[in-house]
Every structure is written in C-alpha cells, then in structure tokens.
Amino acid sequence: MKEKSTRRRFRPIHLLLLIPYLAMLWVPSYNRIEPMLAGIPFFYWYQMLWIVLGAAVMIPVYFADERNGENGQ
Amino acid sequence: MNTTAVVIFVALFGLVTVLGFVASRWRRGNLNELHEWGLGGRRFGTVVTWFLLGGDLYTAYTFIAVPALLFGAGATGFFAVPYTILVYPMVYWIYPRLWSVARAKGYVTAADFVRGRFGNGTLALAVAVTGIVATMPYIALQLVGMEVAIAGLGIDMVVTIPGIGAVRELPLIIAFVVLALYTYNSGLRAPALIALVKDALLYILVLAAVIVIPIQLGGFGAIFAAADPKTLILGPATEASMGPQAAYATLALGSTLALFLYPHAVTGLLSSSSRHVVRRNAVALPAYSFALGLIALLGVMAVAANVKAMPEYAAGFKAFGNNFAVPALFLHSFPSWFVGVAFAAIAIGALVPAAIMSIACANLFTRNIYREYIDPHCKPAREAQVAKIVSLVVKAGALLFIIELPTTYAIQLQLLGGIVIIQTLPAVIFGLYTNKLNPWALLAGWAAGIGTGSWMAMTLSFKSSIFPLTLFGYTIPCYAALSSLALNILVSFALSWVFNAVLRTPPRDETLDADYA
Numbered sequence: 001m002k003e004k005s006t007r008r009r010f011r012p013i014h015l016l017l018l019i020p021y022l023a024m025l026w027v028p029s030y031n032r033i034e035p036m037l038a039g040i041p042f043f044y045w046y047q048m049l050w051i052v053l054g055a056a057v058m059i060p061v062y063f064a065d066e067r068n069g070e071n072g073q
Numbered sequence: 074m075n076t077t078a079v080v081i082f083v084a085l086f087g088l089v090t091v092l093g094f095v096a097s098r099w100r101r102g103n104l105n106e107l108h109e110w111g112l113g114g115r116r117f118g119t120v121v122t123w124f125l126l127g128g129d130l131y132t133a134y135t136f137i138a139v140p141a142l143l144f145g146a147g148a149t150g151f152f153a154v155p156y157t158i159l160v161y162p163m164v165y166w167i168y169p170r171l172w173s174v175a176r177a178k179g180y181v182t183a184a185d186f187v188r189g190r191f192g193n194g195t196l197a198l199a200v201a202v203t204g205i206v207a208t209m210p211y212i213a214l215q216l217v218g219m220e221v222a223i224a225g226l227g228i229d230m231v232v233t234i235p236g237i238g239a240v241r242e243l244p245l246i247i248a249f250v251v252l253a254l255y256t257y258n259s260g261l262r263a264p265a266l267i268a269l270v271k272d273a274l275l276y277i278l279v280l281a282a283v284i285v286i287p288i289q290l291g292g293f294g295a296i297f298a299a300a301d302p303k304t305l306i307l308g309p310a311t312e313a314s315m316g317p318q319a320a321y322a323t324l325a326l327g328s329t330l331a332l333f334l335y336p337h338a339v340t341g342l343l344s345s346s347s348r349h350v351v352r353r354n355a356v357a358l359p360a361y362s363f364a365l366g367l368i369a370l371l372g373v374m375a376v377a378a379n380v381k382a383m384p385e386y387a388a389g390f391k392a393f394g395n396n397f398a399v400p401a402l403f404l405h406s407f408p409s410w411f412v413g414v415a416f417a418a419i420a421i422g423a424l425v426p427a428a429i430m431s432i433a434c435a436n437l438f439t440r441n442i443y444r445e446y447i448d449p450h451c452k453p454a455r456e457a458q459v460a461k462i463v464s465l466v467v468k469a470g471a472l473l474f475i476i477e478l479p480t481t482y483a484i485q486l487q488l489l490g491g492i493v494i495i496q497t498l499p500a501v502i503f504g505l506y507t508n509k510l511n512p513w514a515l516l517a518g519w520a521a522g523i524g525t526g527s528w529m530a531m532t533l534s535f536k537s538s539i540f541p542l543t544l545f546g547y548t549i550p551c552y553a554a555l556s557s558l559a560l561n562i563l564v565s566f567a568l569s570w571v572f573n574a575v576l577r578t579p580p581r582d583e584t585l586d587a588d589y590a
Contacts, residue, residue: 017162024155025326027318031307039294043306047154048366054158055359058165062356066349 013064020054075227081413082226082420085274086248089267089421093255096262105454108181110260110461111436113344115176119353121265122345125429126354127361128268129341130332131275132211133218133423136368141395143372147304149317151369155325157362160332165355168333169348170505170589177588182433183339183501184441190504192581193512194445199519200497201441204336205434207494210486211335212430212471215423217480220245221393222416222423225400242476248420249427253468256428257461261344264428271425272361274418279364282371282415286406290377299377314548320539327555331495334502336433337426368399375402393480427468435463485535492530492538492554496522499565505589508582514568522561529553 023029024047033041100116102109117125135153142150171186180186184204188197223244232243240246255263290296297305310316332338345351380386380401389397403415439460444451451459474483500515529540530553540553572578 014166017166020158020162024158025322027307027322028310031318033302033306036294036297039292039297041297041305043148044151044370047151047158048363050158051154051359051362051366054161055356058162058356061165062352065352 011064011068013061016057016061019057020050023050023053075409075412077409078413078416079226079228081410082222082417085270085414085417086420089270089424090251090255092266092270093252093263094258096255096266097259099262099266104260105457107436107439107453107456107460108179110457111432111439112181112340113261113265115344116346117265117344117350118346119350119357122341122350122354123357124268124272125261125265125344126338126341126358128264128271128422128425129337129429130358130426131361131365131422132215132426133222133419134211134214135365136275136419136422137218137221137396137399138214139365139369140372140375140399141397143369144375144398145372145395147301148307149321149324150372151366152321152324152328153369154362154366155321156328156332157365158359159325159329161355161359163329164333164342164358165352167502167505168342168355169351171339171501172343172345172348172351173590174505174584174588175343178584181343182336182437182440183334183497184437187497187500187504188441188445189583190508191500191510191512191515192583193516196500196512196516196519197441198445199516200500201437203493203497203519203523204334204437207490208336208430208434209467209471210474210483210490211337212427212434212467213474213483214487215427215430216245216249216471216475217393217396217483219248219420219423220475221389221396221400222419223248224389224392225397225404226412226416245475246472248424249468249472252424252428253431253465256431256464256468260461261340261429261432264425264432265344267421267428268425271418271421274414275364275422278415278418279367281407281411282403283367286371286374286378286402289406290374296374296377299379300373313546314541315550317550320550320552323550323552323555324539327495327552327558328491330498330558331491331554334494334497336437337430340429340433340436371399371402375399378402378405380405427471431464431467431471432460434467435460438463488535488538489527489530492526492557493523495554495558496526496561498558499562503565508580508584509569509573510565511569511572511576511578514572515565517568518561518563518565521564522557525560526553526557529557 030043030046032043035042037045097104102114104110108115139150139153174186178189184197184201187200188194228244231239231241233239287293287296307317307321310318342351375398380398381390386397386401389401403412407415439456443459444456496519499518503510530538533540538553539550540556542549542551542556
C-alpha cells in the first residue's frame with residue numbers, strides 16, 4: 001500500500017475560504033445607506049448577499065477536496 | 074386568551090411530544106450506550122445533521138433576542154449576520170479533523186479529545202466544567218423564549234390547582250417536564266426528529282413574515298424610512314476611538330470563534346456519520362443564516378409598526394422588555410390561527426436546543442467528571458444511565474433558575490458564557506493541529522483568559538460585553554471574549570515555550586496523525 005501523508009497539503013483554492021473574513025470584518029466598506037435596493041439600505045442587503053456568497057465560495061473548495069481524495073471514511 | 078391560536082399551538086406541541094417518544098425507535102440502537110443515547114450512534118447523514126444543527130444553533134432565544142436588539146439598538150444587532158457567515162468557512166476547514174479523531178478514538182466530548190491529546194486530566198476537567206457552566210444559562214434562556222411565546226398567547230402563567238394553591242409558570246413547567254421525559258427516553262434522536270418539524274415551521278413563518286408584514290407596512294422603503302436614520306448604520310470612527318464599527322467586527326469574530334466550542338454544537342457535529350457530512354453541512358447551513366437575517370429585520374419592522382405604543386402589548390413589554398417586540402409584531406400582523414403556528418415555531422424552537430444542550434452537559438459530566446473521578450471502571454450501561462439522570466437534573470436546574478430568579482441574571486450569565494467558552498479554543502482548536510503545547514501552559518492561559526474576561530464583564534456591570542481598550546490615547550471598543558482570548562493565547566504559547574525548554578517532557582498524546590484524516 002502506498003504510504004500517504006496525512007498532513008494536509010496546502011492548496012491555493014483553500015484561500016477562497018478567507019474571502020468572507022476580509023469582506024465582513026472590513027466594516028467601513030459596507031457601513032452606509034446608499035445604494036439602496038428596493039428600499040433596503042446597503043448595510044443590510046450587502047450583508048444578506050454575503051450569506052449567499054459565503055456559502056458559494058465553499059462550493060469549489062468542496063469539489064476540489066473531494067476530487068483530491070480528501071476522503072476520511 | 075386567543076382560543077384559535079392556543080388550540081393550534083397545543084396541537085403542534087402535542088405532535089412533537091409524540092415524535093419525541095417515537096424517536097427512540099428511529100435508527101434503532103442500544104440506548105444503554107452513551108454514544109447511542111448521547112450522539113445518536115454517530116449515524117446522522119447530511120440531511121438529518123442539517124436539520125439537527127440548524128435546530129440546535131439557531132435557537133428560539135436567538136430568534137427573539139436578535140430582532141429585539143435591532144428593535145432597541147439598531148444596526149449593532151445585525152452583527153449576528155456576519156457572525157453566522159464567518160462560522161462556516163471555519164467549520165469547513167477545522168472541524169472534519171475533530172470529527173475524525175473523535176470517531177477513531179471514541180471521543181464523545183471536546184474534553185475527551187483534550188484528555189487524549191494532552192494526557193492531562195486537569196486540563197480536560199477545565200474544558201468540561203467550562204462547557205457545562207457556559208451552557209447552563211443558555212438552556213435557561215431557551216425557557217425565556219418559550220415563556221415569551223406562551224405569554225404572547227395570553228395563557229395565564231399562574232394557575233390555581235385545588236388543594237395546592239397557585240402555581241406560577243405552570244405551562245412552562247409542563248412543557249419542560251414533557252421535554253425532560255422524552256429526552257431521557259430517546260436521547261439525541263428526539264431533538265433530531267423534532268428539528269424536522271421545528272425547521273419546517275420556522276421556514277413557513279419566515280416566508281410569511283417577510284411577505285405579509287412588509288405589504289401591511291407599505292414595503293421595505295417605508296419600513297426603513299420609519300426608523301431613526303442614526304441607528305440604521307453604525308456610528309463613525311473618531312480621532313480618539315475606532316467606534317462602534319470595531320465593536321461590530323470583534324463581536325462577529327469573537328462569536329464565530331466561540332460557537333463551535335459550545336458543547337451542544339460539538340454534540341451536533343459529532344453525531345454526523347462522516348467528515349463529508351460535516352463539510353457538506355458547512356456549505357448548506359448558511360440557509361439558516363439567511364432565515365436569521367430576515368428574522369433580524371423583523372426588529373426594524375416592529376419599529377415601523379410602532380407596536381411598543383399599542384396599549385394591548387404594554388403588559389408584554391413590561392414583562393419581557395424588547396424581547397416582546399417580535400411576538401407583539403406577530404400578534405398585530407397575523408390572523409389568530411397563524412399566530413398559533415408562529416408561537417408554536419418559537420416554543421418548539423426552544424425545545425430542540427434545550428434538549429441538545431442538556432444532553433451535551435450530560436455527556437460532559439458523565440465522561441469527564443463521573444468516569445474520570447468518581448467511578449473509573451463503570452460499565453457502558455451505567456455510564457448511559459448517569460447521563461440520562463444528569464440530563465434531567467440540568468433541565469430541572471434551568472427551570473428553577475428561571476422561576477426563582479430574574480431573567481436578567483440568565484441573560485448576564487449567558488453573556489459571560491461566551492467569554493468563558495472561548496477560552497477553551499487553544500486546547501481544542503490548536504490541539505487539533507499540534508501536541509507541542511504544554512497542558513499546564515494551556516491551563517494557565519485558560520485561567521488568565523477567564524480571569525481577565527470575567528473582570529472586564531464585571532467592570533461593565535454585565536450590561537455589555539464590549540470593553541474599550543485604550544492604547545496611546547486611542548480607544549478600540551472590543552468584544553471582551555476576543556481580547557481575553559488574545560491574552561490566553563499569548564500565555565499558552567509563551568509558557569509552553571518555557572516549559573518545553575526547561576522540562577523537556579515528551580507529549581503524552583494517545584492520538585496519531587492518521588486519526589485526523
């Protein structure tokens with residue numbers, strides 16, 4: 001059997017997971033009212049949008065991990 | 074009393090009670106073993122885990138308190154949204170490792186893992202006790218959520234029984250006794266099954282609320298126009314202070330780091346059937362965050378509807394403060410049959426986390442206190458029996474707490490709970506990646522973190538968890554959990570370096586690299 005290192009090799013695609021942290025912790029970038037969306041201030045709809053984007057960035061990471069046999073049984 | 078609403082409420086409550094007892098036969102296992110009773114046999118797949126964790130993390134109290142914060146304080150209350158966004162990339166990255174090592178070594182709690190990884194019973198005890206202490210007031214707050222719902226229905230909380238006299242909080246006591254019985258009987262399977270109903274009701278409620286209420290209030294434009302423009306966004310930074318934006322970011326980050334250290338979150342995670350399930354759920358759970366974001370906006374809608382000025386809700390606001398904002402909004406906006414559905418969703422939403430939290434506390438006590446210090450050679454059946462009894466004791470304690478003491482105590486203790494639970498991060502999270510930290514150094518860091526964190530909370534009279542840090546005349550308002558964690562990490566690493574250099578004791582690690590994959 002081929003010996004397999006269990007130490008997780010770093011893959012650049014995992015950097016995607018950092019993006020939501022940069023976006024959400026940089027509060028001044030979204031602490032404003034304009035532009036509004038359907039009457040909802042930017043502060044609110046932008047963060048709601050990031051719920052979707054935050055989940056979306058994990059999807060390519062997930063498929064990359066599955067393909068690379070990150071497959072604990 | 075609102076008869077239609079009460080009938081629907083009681084019917085739904087009856088349905089989940091039946092489910093709670095039937096659950097013991099679901100995916101049958103030997104409930105006389107702790108991992109079967111307390112982790113559902115580690116057999117929950119992607120879908121069940123999604124419901125279970127959703128029901129577990131997004132608690133009834135959250136659904137009351139988050140909009141209440143927006144209602145009362147404005148934009149700051151929305152920090153729950155970035156918080157729940159940031160949790161999942163972290164879960165995705167880190168927690169499959171915990172799942173794997175727990176499966177490989179039969180760990181049921183985070184303290185089990187710390188015991189195995191660092192070979193130090195005292196550190197494991199500290200982690201276990203921290204978990205129990207942080208969770209107890211959280212269970213009590215679920216009761217507050219249920220209390221608000223029952224009171225909103227207009228059910229009289231003081232019931233006079235012939236021969237006994239007046240009993241306060243009787244409906245609450247009945248609800249909790251029923252919950253205690255089926256948790257005892259079915260273990261983690263009960264909240265897992267009930268979570269299906271809870272979440273279905275929750276999504277119906279959210280969908281209805283964000284469609285019906287804005288139509289009644291003239292659209293989102295009118296709703297936000299009615300709010301005070303100053304509270305709609307966070308205040309600006311000044312020459313002397315980073316201002317509320319720093320508080321917002323640190324609250325979000327600190328809460329993120331703390332969430333999956335809570336015993337009920339660990340229990341939910343470890344009950345899943347594979348590390349794939351953990352990762353898939355990290356991707357899928359944000360659906361609940363979206364519901365939470367919409368529910369948070371109900372706080373702004375309650376401002377626009379001006380429910381606080383309506384005389385019919387004055388008693389509710391007097392009893393529960395701003396926590397009555399959402400129930401009042403529902404009573405004002407919905408027909409009475411749907412009020413029954415809405416309040417049932419809140420009350421059932423309290424049952425799921427309360428059950429899982431009490432099971433998690435029971436697992437901790439049994440594994441890390443009872444088996445470690447009282448009866449080291451106990452048989453599996455005995456272990457499961459102790460856990461079942463502890464789950465009853467924990468719930469009785471929470472009930473007594475709410476009946477006998479003012480609600481503010483529970484809220485203040487829960488605030489402190491976030492500050493103490495985060496201090497287990499170096500042992501649990503860093504422990505997943507290295508065994509080179511010295512357990513006594515970790516213990517010293519834990520003590521330093523708990524000490525400074527509690528001191529900061531005390532200085533703020535337990536009214537807030539934002540402690541202003543002043544450096545060279547510049548103030549950074551920072552969530553106390555985060556600043557005390559920083560000190561904890563500093564102490565843990567510095568002392569580990571010293572101890573390892575001086576003592577040169579080899580790590581007593583029972584886990585292997587392969588256990589984490």
